Every structure is written in C-alpha cells, then in structure tokens.
Amino acid sequence: MSMAVPPAKSKIFDPSQDYTQKPRSSLSAIFEPRYVAVVGATEREGSVGRTLMQNLIQGNFSVNFAFTVYPINPGRKSVMGLPCYATLADVPTNIDLVVIVTPAKSVPDVIRKSAAKRVLAAIVISAGFKELGEPGMALEREVLEEASKGGIRVVGPNCLGVMNPNYGLNATFAASFALPGHIAFISQSGAMCTAVLDWSLKEKIGFSAFVSIGSMADVNWGDLIDYLGNDPHTHSILIYMETIGDARGFLSAAKEVALSKPIIVIKAGRTQAAAKAAASHTGSLAGSDDAFEAAMKRVGVLRVDTISELFDCALVLGKQPRPQGGGLLIITNAGGPGVLSTDAVAVAGAKMAELDESTIAKLNEVLPPAWSHSNPVDVLGDASPEAYAKTLEIVMEDHNADGVLVILSPQDVTDATGTAKQLAPFASKFAGSSRPVPILASWMGGGEVQEGIHILNEAGIPTFAYPDAAARTFAKIWQQSRNLDLMYETPTLVLGAVYDKPSGLSARDIAQAIMERAQQEKRDVLTENESKQVLAAYEIPCVQTVVCGTAEEAGNAADKMGYPVVVKLNSETITHKSDVGGVKLNINSKQAVVDSFNTIKTSVTQKAKAEDFQGVTVQQMINIHEGYEIILGSSLDPQFGPLVLFGSGGSLVEVYRDKALGLPPLNTTLAKRLMEETKVYRALLGVRGQPPVNMDALGQVVCRFSEMISELSAWVSECDINPLLVSHKHIIALDARVALRSKEEAPPMLAIRPYPAEYIKEETLKSGARVMFRPIRAEDEALMKRFHARLSTETIKQRYLSSVSLDERAAHQRLIGVCNADYARLICLLAVDLTDKEIAGVLRLHRYPNKLELAELKLVVRDDFQGKGLGSLFMSHAMDIARMEGLQRIHALVLNENSGMLHLLENYGFKTRANEDDPALVEADLNLQDI
Incomplete structure (x- = not known):
C-alpha cells in the first residue's frame, strides 16, 4: 500500500527528513x-x-x-x-x-x-x-x-x-x-x-x-x-x-x-479489593488501583473521580494556562464560600497563597477598611464591578498567586452581569506574560447570574456552580502540572554495572548466582542473609550479619561482633520470623545468645517443623529509637510490572499504610518525589528537635533499589527491606526478604522503558571530528531548536520543513513528541558534535503503531556535516539498533531529487520504487532478514 504524502507538499517537502512527523495513522x-x-x-x-x-x-x-x-x-x-x-x-x-x-x-x-x-x-x-x-x-x-x-x-x-x-x-x-x-x-x-x-x-x-x-x-x-x-x-x-x-x-x-x-x-x-494475600508486606500494600495511580502520575495523565471533574478539568485546561505553582488566591464577596474553598484547597493538595505586603498595601487603597486583609480576599458584600476588577488586577501581580478564583454570591446590591463584563478582559490580559496565572470563577445562584456566567465562559474564564469544586479543580490541575515535570526526568539503567567489587563481577552477576542456587534447591524465597547479600551487591547498606549453625558458633560470633546483638531464625521456608518466636533482641552476653539459639529452635519445632530451622543469624543490635523505620519494597503488578514502594515501616506497616508507589527505574528527582508523597517524609526532614536525615543519601539508596528491581525483574517477584533504619547517623537495612518468580512464568516488562544507554556510541568522521550517537532525551528540546536554526534555508525549504519560520509554540508542539517519546515506540538518535556539544544530525526509527515490526526512517544532517561520512555511520549504527529492537522491516519515503539520501539507502540494501500516488516521491524498503 502506498504511503504518500499529499502531492501539493511534495514539491517543497522531503518526508524522509522531517523527523517531527509521525507515520500516517492506520486509524x-x-x-x-x-x-x-x-x-x-x-x-x-x-x-x-x-x-x-x-x-x-x-x-x-x-x-x-x-x-x-x-x-x-x-x-x-x-x-x-x-x-x-x-x-x-x-x-x-x-x-x-x-x-x-x-x-x-x-x-x-x-x-x-x-x-x-x-x-x-x-x-x-x-x-x-x-x-x-x-x-x-x-x-x-x-x-x-x-x-x-x-x-x-x-x-x-x-x-x-x-x-x-x-x-x-x-x-x-x-x-x-x-x-x-x-x-x-x-x-x-x-x-x-x-x-x-x-x-x-x-x-x-x-x-x-x-x-x-x-x-x-x-x-x-x-x-x-x-x-x-x-x-x-x-x-x-x-x-x-x-x-x-x-x-x-x-x-x-x-x-x-x-x-x-x-x-x-x-x-x-x-474500591475493589487490592490484591490477594501476598507473601510480603509490599504485596499486601500495593493494590492494583495504587499501581494505576502511580502509572498515571508517571506519564502525566490526570486522574479524576467524577464525570463532572472530568469535564471541569478539561474546560479549565482548554481555556486557561496551567498553574506554575500550587498557591491559589481567592476573591470573594461572602465569607462562607471563601472558607469552604479554603478547606477544599488544602484537602486537595494545593495551598492558599500568602498575600505579599505590597499587595496588601495596594488593596488597602481600593477596598473598604473592613476587607479581610488576608487570603481569601473578602471584598465585602456590596463590592462593585470596578472593585472586583481592581482587586483582580492587583492580586494577579502578586508573585505568590499561582491561580485566582473569583467568587460572586448574589446579594441585594450585587451586579453579577456588570462584574462579569469587568472581569472578562482579564481572561487573556496576562496570557503572554512570563508567568501566566489561570483565572477561575464561581458565580453562585440561579437565573440572576446566568448572563454573567455566559459572559465569562465566552471570554474564556471557566465558571463553576460551587466554589469548592473550582478549588478542587485548581488543585487537581496543579498536581498534574507537577507530574508533567517528571516527564523531563530520564532515568538511565546501566545494565550489569560493576560496583567496584574485588571480584570484578557486576551486581547483577552476584545477585543472579545467589538466586540460581536457591532455585536449584527448589526454593522460592531467599533467606534473610541471602537477601542482604543481594542488597549489598547493589551497595545498599545492611547490618552486619553472621549465619550460625550451632549455639556455640552463635556465641562466638556475638563475642567477636560486640554486644548488644540480635539473634534471628535462619530459615529457607519461614517468612515472618516473629510469628514463630524467631527473633530475640538486645542480647548482652554469650550465654544469652546460646539460650536464644535454643529457645528459637524449640519454638520453631513446636510451631512449625524441625526442618524449618536452619540455625540463626547474629546481627548487630541497632537502636531503632535513634531514627525512623522505613519500608522499601517491590512487588509485581499484573498490568504494570515491577513497582517500587516507599513508606513508614516496622511491625505496624500494614496498619499505618503510609506509602507511595512508583514505577522503576527512578533517578534522584523521581525518588524524591516518591518520598514526598508519604507522611513520614516530613519527619525525615527533622521534627521536634530531631536532626534531619541525609535525604540525598536516602534518595541514592532508593535509586539503587530501583535499579536492582529493574535489573532483576526476571527473577524477583517481591522484595522487602523492612525496616530500613534511617537517621542522621546512618541508613541501614535491618531486615530483608526476596521472593523469587517461577522459571516457568513469562518475565515481566517494565512499564516505563529505561533510557537505552546501551545505544550510546562515539565515532570519528573522515574529517577527524568526534561525534557521539545517543538516543534523544526529554530535556533535549532546546538543543533541537538550535539544530533547526543552524540548518540552511535551502535544507529547510526543500528537504525539511515547509517554512523557515518556526515560532516558539509550533516548535514546542512539533518537538515535544519526539523528545519525550517512549523508546519502545520511537528510537530517535542524535549525532552530537563533541567539540561544541551541539547536534550535527538526527535519525529516527518510528514504529507503526499497528505493525511494531515495521519502522519508518527519517534522517537529516546539518549542512556543515554533510559529505563527511556522518550519514553512513548513522545508518550503520541505526541498523544495529533496529536488529536489537526486533524490527524486521524499515520504510522510507524520499523526494526523488534527494540523490544523496537515495544513494545512501541503496548502499544499505534498500529496494526503491516509484510512489504510485506522487511521481515526485520514491518508496524505499529494507527487509532486515535479507542482510
């Protein structure tokens, strides 16, 4: 089937070089x-x-x-x-x-x-x-x-x-x-x-x-x-x-x-039941709806609870700019609606903006002395349309106001229509400023306010029947704006990274050897000590632990380690040790260690089976009162794959249920946002005289855990670190548990594909210049704009875009999908000149949505890099990537005047033919299985 572009464009447009255009949709x-x-x-x-x-x-x-x-x-x-x-x-x-x-x-x-x-x-x-x-x-x-x-x-x-x-x-x-x-x-x-x-x-x-x-x-x-x-x-x-x-x-x-x-x-x-009873705390905490919520946040999708919220949010986003912060300022002529809106703001996760002193001074000049002098700005019941307008103009210039909600309650002297007419021009007055502020309105009442509502809606100011609904909508949109910021985070997963091990083995090598041994022994749960060895391979600090098979070994280990110590059951079958009396804390002598060994052995024999006892572990006793007990865990969601959980830990973890879920892989920014969603996060910053935790170090631990889960997702079904003791002195895993997947199960897929760092490669051109080929990142938009600016007028007009002019909004709309595309859909490679760190060329392989084995090829090279062999190196690297991605066919549509591109494609085995619909275009196809 032909894939031609409209003939009218082909005379000035080469589809093989416009990497901003997607393949034509099958829909x-x-x-x-x-x-x-x-x-x-x-x-x-x-x-x-x-x-x-x-x-x-x-x-x-x-x-x-x-x-x-x-x-x-x-x-x-x-x-x-x-x-x-x-x-x-x-x-x-x-x-x-x-x-x-x-x-x-x-x-x-x-x-x-x-x-x-x-x-x-x-x-x-x-x-x-x-x-x-x-x-x-x-x-x-x-x-x-x-x-x-x-x-x-x-x-x-x-x-x-x-x-x-x-x-x-x-x-x-x-x-x-x-x-x-x-x-x-x-x-x-x-x-x-x-x-x-x-x-x-x-x-x-x-x-x-x-x-x-x-x-x-x-x-x-x-x-x-x-x-x-x-x-x-x-x-x-x-x-x-x-x-x-x-x-x-x-x-x-x-x-x-x-x-x-x-x-x-x-x-x-x-409200469906979360998941069936799971083997780990994480499994019981991470319900499928929580996973869905986490996934929506990660990709910038706004989730709402009601049909009215669905359309309220759509109308606000369609008419007003997104807020740049969470501070809402409310103007009202009645106290009650202002109070209700204030409550709604706080409950929904935004905040009330604090009036700047200069704003208060300006409002004092235009409002009666009895105005509220705080937010909500109560302009009083007899406020005129002009008073509303002057108030709105003043507060919109307050740097603390990220959004404004104007409430009008009809009273004897209220001019609902006149006020709406005064406010209508503000819908776009500040739209072009460096800090646009969204305006929402609530004209409360019946028929007497309908004309005013119509005026505001026509002007582009969304109106709400009730002010608390408007406040909740602002908060929802602000939360979504924060989630959109996360889209510019590009977590990189360096598979098989070596963490300076004397053996030279990677963390994954060490972990897999432990898990393979367990599976050979028909075990689906690692022992606590094995679990800690896996964590240690990824440089997650763990408490010193020694496995002891006899009471004498346990006593000697404790003497060597120093008191106090903890003695725990070592079992390949029992998961929750405390349930069978398998934990003894704060032991201060060798004899007490020996007694603890024997007590645990007896208890396990009575409450379980003798073969469930494989000795004990002796560990350093850490004072948990010097810090906070955190849970760091992972489980597999049937739809979204591996999840990372962070929250309040300890023995009451399932009672408090203070947790947040994220999709791996994470970087430090994503890890911080994950931690911020919990209540314990505020305590970690320092409360009641307690010094703050080293949050940067904690973020690194969360990132290492995320990397571990991402790398070992084919092996691990669930993992708990509970508790991870966190204080200003140390961050240390006191207990850990890893459950394994069955070999017969299909390995899960990460819901968010990591940045494919494995495709980064450096090459030398004929001229001696060094370039780096790397996949594009979300934050590359500014680089891409500069790349476009350095293309010649001829290149842009004849072979790239139909116009030299590319305004800011058009550039953003075109490039945002390219820079932020999921790597499973679009592999966009940049050739970066290592001398000035600017882009020298762009190559794109975009899969067809309904034919994932087929990709469309686009390639454009900056004028000053043409004729230096960059195109050939680009193609060679791209073909290697295409095979690794499982592509079978590659298609390109080329302007027949572009002899250089056609020659390059033919050199790499592409078969060309005339396009059926437009003689100015040439179809080029490559079957990767033929080369």
Whole structure:
C-alpha cells in the first residue's frame, strides 16, 4: 500500500527528513473515511441498522457530504433512499470503513470479505463475543485473525460506535449527535457514552471525537491516544476506563502526548479489593488501583473521580494556562464560600497563597477598611464591578498567586452581569506574560447570574456552580502540572554495572548466582542473609550479619561482633520470623545468645517443623529509637510490572499504610518525589528537635533499589527491606526478604522503558571530528531548536520543513513528541558534535503503531556535516539498533531529487520504487532478514 504524502507538499517537502512527523495513522479510515459501508443496514423500525444508517446520512448531510454511504443487505434493493448492495464485493468503489451490525457469528465472514475488498478499518457494533465466555472469545479471536490477514483495524466489538462531529461522521446508534468541538472522549462503556452525550448537549460542550471502544479486541487506548495526539482538532483527551488492557501501549502513547495535550482519565474500580494475600508486606500494600495511580502520575495523565471533574478539568485546561505553582488566591464577596474553598484547597493538595505586603498595601487603597486583609480576599458584600476588577488586577501581580478564583454570591446590591463584563478582559490580559496565572470563577445562584456566567465562559474564564469544586479543580490541575515535570526526568539503567567489587563481577552477576542456587534447591524465597547479600551487591547498606549453625558458633560470633546483638531464625521456608518466636533482641552476653539459639529452635519445632530451622543469624543490635523505620519494597503488578514502594515501616506497616508507589527505574528527582508523597517524609526532614536525615543519601539508596528491581525483574517477584533504619547517623537495612518468580512464568516488562544507554556510541568522521550517537532525551528540546536554526534555508525549504519560520509554540508542539517519546515506540538518535556539544544530525526509527515490526526512517544532517561520512555511520549504527529492537522491516519515503539520501539507502540494501500516488516521491524498503 502506498504511503504518500499529499502531492501539493511534495514539491517543497522531503518526508524522509522531517523527523517531527509521525507515520500516517492506520486509524484515519475510522475517523475520516471517504467511503463507508454498513453491513446489516435496514429500515426496520427500532433496529440498530436503521438508527446507524439514519445517523450516518444526517451527520454527512450536516457537512455537505464528506463521505459516501453504501448499505449492504442481500434482502433489500435500497435503504433510506440509497442503493443497497447484496455484498461488499458488489460495491463499485473502494471502501475505507465498514460498520458491522449483523449477528456475532457472521462477523468473521464479513471481515474476511472486507479483507478481499481491501477495506482499511471496521467498527463492529455487534455483541456476543468475549462477554459470553469461551465460545465468544474463540469467535473474537477468529475476527482478529481475519482482520490481521487483511490489515484491517477493528474498533469493538460490542460498542456504540464512533463519532467525528467536525467531519460529520456519526457511525453510532446513539439517539443524538455530539456537537463539534475540541475535546475527544473515549469510553469503555456505551451507557456512559450516551449519558455523557446527553449531558454535553445540555451544557453545549463539543467534541472532536466521541468513541465507544467496546472490548478493545484490536484498537486500544494507546492507538487512539496516538491518533488523537496528532489530530489538530483535538485539544484534550478524556477517557472513561474500566480496564487498561495493554498497559505498556497506553503508557507509551500517553507519555508522548500528555505534554502537548491534557489526558484526563476517570477509572472505575477504586474500591475493589487490592490484591490477594501476598507473601510480603509490599504485596499486601500495593493494590492494583495504587499501581494505576502511580502509572498515571508517571506519564502525566490526570486522574479524576467524577464525570463532572472530568469535564471541569478539561474546560479549565482548554481555556486557561496551567498553574506554575500550587498557591491559589481567592476573591470573594461572602465569607462562607471563601472558607469552604479554603478547606477544599488544602484537602486537595494545593495551598492558599500568602498575600505579599505590597499587595496588601495596594488593596488597602481600593477596598473598604473592613476587607479581610488576608487570603481569601473578602471584598465585602456590596463590592462593585470596578472593585472586583481592581482587586483582580492587583492580586494577579502578586508573585505568590499561582491561580485566582473569583467568587460572586448574589446579594441585594450585587451586579453579577456588570462584574462579569469587568472581569472578562482579564481572561487573556496576562496570557503572554512570563508567568501566566489561570483565572477561575464561581458565580453562585440561579437565573440572576446566568448572563454573567455566559459572559465569562465566552471570554474564556471557566465558571463553576460551587466554589469548592473550582478549588478542587485548581488543585487537581496543579498536581498534574507537577507530574508533567517528571516527564523531563530520564532515568538511565546501566545494565550489569560493576560496583567496584574485588571480584570484578557486576551486581547483577552476584545477585543472579545467589538466586540460581536457591532455585536449584527448589526454593522460592531467599533467606534473610541471602537477601542482604543481594542488597549489598547493589551497595545498599545492611547490618552486619553472621549465619550460625550451632549455639556455640552463635556465641562466638556475638563475642567477636560486640554486644548488644540480635539473634534471628535462619530459615529457607519461614517468612515472618516473629510469628514463630524467631527473633530475640538486645542480647548482652554469650550465654544469652546460646539460650536464644535454643529457645528459637524449640519454638520453631513446636510451631512449625524441625526442618524449618536452619540455625540463626547474629546481627548487630541497632537502636531503632535513634531514627525512623522505613519500608522499601517491590512487588509485581499484573498490568504494570515491577513497582517500587516507599513508606513508614516496622511491625505496624500494614496498619499505618503510609506509602507511595512508583514505577522503576527512578533517578534522584523521581525518588524524591516518591518520598514526598508519604507522611513520614516530613519527619525525615527533622521534627521536634530531631536532626534531619541525609535525604540525598536516602534518595541514592532508593535509586539503587530501583535499579536492582529493574535489573532483576526476571527473577524477583517481591522484595522487602523492612525496616530500613534511617537517621542522621546512618541508613541501614535491618531486615530483608526476596521472593523469587517461577522459571516457568513469562518475565515481566517494565512499564516505563529505561533510557537505552546501551545505544550510546562515539565515532570519528573522515574529517577527524568526534561525534557521539545517543538516543534523544526529554530535556533535549532546546538543543533541537538550535539544530533547526543552524540548518540552511535551502535544507529547510526543500528537504525539511515547509517554512523557515518556526515560532516558539509550533516548535514546542512539533518537538515535544519526539523528545519525550517512549523508546519502545520511537528510537530517535542524535549525532552530537563533541567539540561544541551541539547536534550535527538526527535519525529516527518510528514504529507503526499497528505493525511494531515495521519502522519508518527519517534522517537529516546539518549542512556543515554533510559529505563527511556522518550519514553512513548513522545508518550503520541505526541498523544495529533496529536488529536489537526486533524490527524486521524499515520504510522510507524520499523526494526523488534527494540523490544523496537515495544513494545512501541503496548502499544499505534498500529496494526503491516509484510512489504510485506522487511521481515526485520514491518508496524505499529494507527487509532486515535479507542482510
């Protein structure tokens, strides 16, 4: 199939060099089809086929026939006045999209015939698949097999359908058609779709896409986020989710899109039981919903709790800038609403901005003496529109105000409409400043405030019926803004790193040898001492521990170590030692050590089995009252893979449940943010005369633990360090436990792929210049802008972008997806000149979302580096990476005037051919298995 760009652009545009453009989406035929066939079309009253045809015709009519509809039904000659065909094969033109409303058993055959007709996509409205159990699942697999053979993308089955109001497409059986707009809504529930649709029509909210995704047999969240992220009509993406499905696909797509377009999710199932009883404390603490929450934070997705919050956040983000801090300033003419809003701010995780002294002085000049002189700024019940406006102008210049909420409660002398008119110009007055401040409003009341609400909404100031809801929305958006900052963190995992071991073995080598021995012995849990050896390999400090098989050995070890000591059960089978009397603390003599050995042995024999006793460990006794007991742990989530847990530890860890979850790998910034989410974090900073903990050192320990979990994820199912004793004197693991995965289980995948440092390579060019090839990082956006600036006018016009001018917003929007793309989707390599540390060239391998074995190649080299062999070195390194990534084919579309690029591709085995749609373009393909 041809992959041409529009001919009008090809004269000035070389698609092989514009690395900011994604491959053409396979979902275009779903949202903007030219020819639509409805299999199961009918005029029978009350039928889905009739409603669907009616919706397609009426929607198409509203935009002056953007597409052609073909009814398919062997029993009819016409439907709704349109000629009806017996089969798809009878339709005289190509078909982009087929909508299927026939019984489930017929769907595989319809898809088979669609493939023969070279249909691009299908929406399967029909129910009767996986929701019916194994027979339905088998039928669904058959549908997917036929679709895969024909390269057909499938939405559904068991869905309401798809709308694109801006295009006039209503391929649903809903009773109404959504208004055109800039919000994309995706729902796993058809009933939720219809409810939201009714609500949106009442509130006059429009959509760029309205999708019922059904059972996600093929097209999933990640596919839709990828498409909508590149859709110019979509400004924000709203999701109602019940199950995430392909978690890695969702996260990788969201990571690429969230910085440029808000993604807001409401997910059902918060109150489901967390996980089944787990072997470790971490396993019992880390419920699946907690994992989902952590994953959303990591990729910048905003999670909300209610449908109203979903749209409130979307409207604010669509109309106002994101806050740059968490300080909200409230202006109100009534005390009660101000107090309620203040409570809501604190509970939701933001804060009340503190008025600067200069701000108070300015407000004293324009407000009555009785004004509140604090935040909330109570302008009193008789405040005029002019008083509101002057107050807003003053507080927006206060450096502590990161957002402003204006509350109006109608009183006898209140001019709700006049106040709105005075405030409307402020919606954009500060938008271009270096520190834009979002404005929210709450016009409380009934009919008397409606005109004012309309004025504010039209001006771009989002309004709320209740001020506490506005305050919570600000706090939610501020939290999401903080999460977006994390997107610029690039954790690097250096596999097999050596931690200066005398043996020269890597940490992973040492750990795997221990775990292999345990598995050979048919054990799925390491002993405490083995667990500490694994931690020590990753330079996580552990208390001195000696394994002793006899009471005499234990006494001698204690004498040598020095008192006081701890004696613990050493067992390959018993996990929680205290449950069987296996821990004796604060022992101060050799005889007491011997007695403890015998007591533990007797207790284990009585409460468990004699063979569960394999001696004891003798450890230094550390005074836990000199610090804080922390738990640092990991468990495997079935959807998101390994998790890292940090929180309050000790014997009451599951009672306090003070914990935070993160997705490895972590760097120091991510580790700090993880720790900040807990209550114990504040204590670690120093309270009640206690000196603060060395937080930098603690952050390093968390990072090493994260690296350990990332490297050993194929071996470790759960891990606890509890307690990790943390004080101003030391950070030391007092107890540890590692549970192993079964060899038969498929190894889990990290939900967030680490930065692929293994692809970094230095080379020397013909000129003698040294360059470093490395994968792009999120923080490279400024470097990329400078690279663009150094391209010649000719390069930009003829072979890169269609315009030399690239304004700040356009550059940000284009580059953000490239710099922040998940490495599983996009390998973008930079050639960095090691002399000036600037970019000399960019090469991109972007996988096609529905064909992960196929990638699109883009390559552009700075003018002053052309002809020096950089392109050849780039290609050589890229081909090596492509093989390591499991790619099978690489495709490029090249302007036929670009002889240098074509010659380079041919040298590396690419087969070229003329493009069918545009003679100015050449197709180039490489099968990696052929070279």
